[in-house]
Amino acid sequence: xxxxxxxxxxxxxxxxxxxxxxxxxxxxxxxxxxxxxxxxxxxxxxxxxxxxxxxxxxxxxxxxxxxxxxxxxxxxxxxxxxxxxxxxxxxxxxxxxxxxxxxxxxxxxxxxxxxxxxxxxxxxxxxxxxxxxxxxxxxxxxxxxxxxxxxxxxxxxxxxxxxxxxxxxxxxxxxxxxxxxxxxxxxxxxxxxxxxxxxxxxxxxxxxxxxxxxxxxxxxxxxxxxxxxxxxxxxxxxxxxxxxxxxxxxxxxxxxxxxxxxxxxxxxxxxxxxxxxxxxxxxxxxxxxxxxxxxxxxxxxxxxxxxxxxxxxxxxxxxxxxxxxxxxxxxxxxxxxxxxxxxxxxxxxxxxxxxxxxxxxxxxxxxxxxxxxxxxxxxxxxxxxxxxxxxxxxxxxxxxxxxxxxxxxxxxxxxxxxxxxxxxxxxxxxxxxxxxxxxxxxxxxxxxxxxxxxxxxxxxxxxxxxxxxxxxxxx
Numbered sequence: 107x108x109x110x111x112x113x114x115x116x117x118x119x120x121x122x123x124x125x126x127x128x129x130x131x132x133x134x135x136x137x138x139x140x141x142x143x144x145x146x147x148x149x150x151x152x153x154x155x156x157x158x159x160x161x162x163x164x165x166x167x168x169x170x171x172x173x174x175x176x177x178x179x180x181x182x183x184x185x186x187x188x189x190x191x192x193x194x195x196x197x198x199x200x201x202x203x204x205x206x207x208x209x210x211x212x213x214x215x216x217x218x219x220x221x222x223x224x225x226x227x228x229x230x231x232x233x234x235x236x237x238x239x240x241x242x243x244x245x246x247x248x249x250x251x252x253x254x255x256x257x258x259x260x261x262x263x264x265x266x267x268x269x270x271x272x273x274x275x276x277x278x279x280x281x282x283x284x285x286x287x288x289x290x291x292x293x294x295x296x297x298x299x300x301x302x303x304x305x306x307x308x309x310x311x312x313x314x315x316x317x318x319x320x321x322x323x324x325x326x327x328x329x330x331x332x333x334x335x336x337x338x339x340x341x342x343x344x345x346x347x348x349x350x351x352x353x354x355x356x357x358x359x360x361x362x363x364x365x366x367x368x369x370x371x372x373x374x375x376x377x378x379x380x381x382x383x384x385x386x387x388x389x390x391x392x393x394x395x396x397x398x399x400x401x402x403x404x405x406x407x408x409x410x411x412x413x414x415x416x417x418x419x420x421x422x423x424x425x426x427x428x429x430x431x432x433x434x435x436x437x438x439x440x441x442x443x444x445x446x447x448x449x450x451x452x453x454x455x456x457x458x459x460x461x462x463x464x465x466x467x468x469x470x471x472x473x474x475x476x477x478x479x480x481x482x483x484x485x486x487x488x489x490x491x492x493x494x495x496x497x498x499x500x501x502x503x504x505x506x507x508x509x510x511x512x513x514x515x516x517x518x519x520x521x522x523x524x525x526x527x528x529x530x531x532x533x534x535x536x537x538x539x540x541x542x543x544x545x546x547x548x549x550x551x552x553x554x555x556x557x558x559x560x561x562x563x564x565x566x567x568x569x570x571x572x573x574x575x576x577x578x579x580x581x
Contacts, residue, residue, distance in 0.1 A: 331425025
């Protein structure tokens, strides 16, 4: 089960050839996927040989191999972690029963919705990032972008396999629709709003891969607890690939900060205008981008009170992050959780049933995890001897979903008037001038070992290769 059969048209470790109907359906979907990739995948990259990792096994000890591949020839496939015949449901109303290999009829609609929503984010991010290769700050970064793109494509395959295998005609139609929606398109946009935002520059890309791919990690971890065993096994393997995406974001921002701090010390200034004139991104602008991407991403967790979240948990479709490590009864019927709402001009906490607050529980877990990386960025600034700290804004800042939607709150967590918000929002969120300045730095730099002026080189290359390795061969 751990090895992957690359002799088939669709590489897989699910014995696809034993289900001819399913195999034919996926082989009919495959050319539509390639057409989507050619139309909406990375711009002008079809002929490049890219140093990519390809999954060859689901064994954590040796799951990938590296080599130069043309991206349209990348072997996208279907890979599930090995099954456990003894695995039991460990939360919700079915706790203690055997996990499901097929979907109970009464849960089909909800499970399909969960899989479609997750599946829709994967091609969306490829579409959001499709022009970034034209302004890559280095060949190393270009390769990392392309690696993320092909893996998001594979994650789409993972969800389409589940739709085709377990949802019949409905699933096949949903699989087609995943290739028809477009990020940012007015009449047929992607399902979740964050995946309709533009990713116009590499600072946005690094923020997206740090914050928004981290949302992906938390959603996948919650689905990896699912009582529907094929979904749990699929998402567990997706998490193996997702880790690299967050690394690209965290290390990318760290390198931007590192370069800015070098120039601050060389010029002995913290004046943003002087730093911009020197061609680096000032720390205040980095903070504004951080505020934007963090606030847009925490909206992805949904409303703070949600009957859907309660249903998904009670019926065993979606657990909590690290469900198995939690020391409670895993049914939560008598538990409560404190959430924020606005009352008389202040943010106050109120207690609600835990089951209805599970989106907020996942959001709070995410926020704790996000802060860890920001502290590592602050160590870079501290090491440079600069008295500045980055921070996440308050979770009520710039929210567009749930009870906090539309309330005006400062990054420090103070409720403010509409007038004060309008007067100060340019201190807190990227301005058109910020975005134009960052865009002005985005020139392509792809000679091996060379890096754009605004970003420091990485400490080491990919897969123990030197930093000046030829990661992309431009044929």
